[in-house]
Amino acid sequence: MFGVAEIMEMRLVLGLTGSIAIYKACELLRLFKKENVQIIPVMTPDSKRFISPLLVESLSQNKVYSDMFDESGGGFYHIMLSRGADLILIAPATANTIAKIAAGLADNLLTSIVLASDCPVLIAPAMNVKMLENLITQRNIKRLSEMERISFVMPESGELACGDTGQGRLADIDDIFDASMFYLCKEKFLRGKRVLVTAGPTREFMDPVRFLSNPSSGKMGYELARVAYWLGADVRLVSGPTNIKPPYGVRVENIISADDMKKAMLDSREEYDLLLMSAAISDWMFEKRSDQKIKRGCEKLQVDLRENPDILSLASKSGRFKYIVGFAAESENVVENAISKIGKKGIDAIVVNDISRSDIGFGNDYNEGKIIFSDGSIQNIDKMRKRDMAFRILSELAKRLGWKKI
Numbered sequence: 001m002f003g004v005a006e007i008m009e010m011r012l013v014l015g016l017t018g019s020i021a022i023y024k025a026c027e028l029l030r031l032f033k034k035e036n037v038q039i040i041p042v043m044t045p046d047s048k049r050f051i052s053p054l055l056v057e058s059l060s061q062n063k064v065y066s067d068m069f070d071e072s073g074g075g076f077y078h079i080m081l082s083r084g085a086d087l088i089l090i091a092p093a094t095a096n097t098i099a100k101i102a103a104g105l106a107d108n109l110l111t112s113i114v115l116a117s118d119c120p121v122l123i124a125p126a127m128n129v130k131m132l133e134n135l136i137t138q139r140n141i142k143r144l145s146e147m148e149r150i151s152f153v154m155p156e157s158g159e160l161a162c163g164d165t166g167q168g169r170l171a172d173i174d175d176i177f178d179a180s181m182f183y184l185c186k187e188k189f190l191r192g193k194r195v196l197v198t199a200g201p202t203r204e205f206m207d208p209v210r211f212l213s214n215p216s217s218g219k220m221g222y223e224l225a226r227v228a229y230w231l232g233a234d235v236r237l238v239s240g241p242t243n244i245k246p247p248y249g250v251r252v253e254n255i256i257s258a259d260d261m262k263k264a265m266l267d268s269r270e271e272y273d274l275l276l277m278s279a280a281i282s283d284w285m286f287e288k289r290s291d292q293k294i295k296r297g298c299e300k301l302q303v304d305l306r307e308n309p310d311i312l313s314l315a316s317k318s319g320r321f322k323y324i325v326g327f328a329a330e331s332e333n334v335v336e337n338a339i340s341k342i343g344k345k346g347i348d349a350i351v352v353n354d355i356s357r358s359d360i361g362f363g364n365d366y367n368e369g370k371i372i373f374s375d376g377s378i379q380n381i382d383k384m385r386k387r388d389m390a391f392r393i394l395s396e397l398a399k400r401l402g403w404k405k406i
């Protein structure tokens with residue numbers, strides 16, 4: 001088993017209520033399964049009118065609990081299931097269930113579990129815009145938000161299933177998932193740490209429509225930022241152009257060129273415990289950038305390239321980063337080149353992967369590589385999902401730096 005599940009068991013009570021958005025919870029189940037989260041599904045009686053417990057049972061690979069008076073549980077399911085849970089997630093949460101929890105009611109298995117538990121509760125409401133805007137619902141949400149262990153992932157605005165338009169649509173599934181993983185990853189060895197991650201390619205424009213770039217997808221950096229957030233860090237991500245949705249809980253700043261990247265990283269006075277420089281920054285820029293689109297018609301076009309500043313070296317000299325990790329995509333002499341880079345750039349470690357392989361690296365969901373430290377020690381990382389590799393890199397660095405699990 002790779003990734004977060006390698007070192008921590010994650011136990012989730014997933015409450016499903018009678019909202020039309022319940023079908024989206026099926027995707028959520030799939031995401032949790034991929035991270036090896038143990039899911040205990042609890043369906044309200046009305047939710048079973050929308051989807052069959054069989055579907056939830058199959059996707060969660062666990063028994064669905066619904067009846068508080070089911071005698072096979074000895075009559076204490078609400079107590080038994082509330083123990084040992086790392087998180088109770090209610091997604092989707094109806095106005096009715098939110099109102100019951102706010103009033104302290106315990107008239108079904110899900111509301112009873114919430115009342116009997118002491119773990120964090122995360123609520124993702126989904127309802128018609130008028131139901132959400134109703135002062136009664138608003139007051140219920142406000143009252144619950146004031147409680148330390150209860151938080152919300154609020155609904156989005158847009159077209160609703162009933163035909164109305166407005167706020168009420170279940171929040172993005174990826175956001176609900178990331179917000180949940182923050183609670184499920186209970187061993188927070190990055191808590192209190194400030195982490196800056198860079199990701200994606202840069203673009204160096206020659207004229208308004210043409211640029212020099214590389215095939216970096218940004219996936220590795222985004223996964224590093226996402227997992228660092230799960231592990232409790234305050235994360236800032238400076239990203240070149242990618243097609244990836246910003247991870248929940250991470251401050252994202254979009255940039256285009258290497259010069260933008262340099263400014264975003266070094267013009268601010270902010271200090272960081274860790275810099276993870278996974279962006280594939282262009283080594284060169286055009287000497288001159290034309291303001292107008294360069295027209296066809298000349299058989300040969302000659303352009304001059306100028307070397308971009310070495311941002312990693314500048315970051316090292318700035319003294320604003322306590323520990324710096326570079327990332328290198330190499331095609332030959334992978335280890336030798338990495339070791340020489342560490343010395344030249346004055347950084348602490350480098351993660352290398354071999355770009356001569358098509359099954360890992362650029363654009364791929366998988367990666368394989370080595371973390372090479374300035375003292376010459378090497379940590380091999382087998383082929384695994386980039387998300388798992390992000391976890392492996394962060395836990396390895398935390399171990400080195402003596403950052404304890406809190």
Ligand SMILES: Cc1cc2nc3c(=O)[nH]c(=O)nc-3n(C[C@H](O)[C@H](O)[C@H](O)COP(=O)(O)O)c2cc1C
Nearest residue numbers: 017018019020021044046047094095096097126127
């Ligand atoms: C087709 C249909 C869709 C519904 N969708 C929602 C919804 O998205 N959000 C909501 O709060 N209630 C919705 N309701 C109303 C709830 O199903 C109703 O309040 C129910 O009693 C909720 O029970 P529960 O909170 O115990 O699951 C819907 C009802 C129907 C018939």
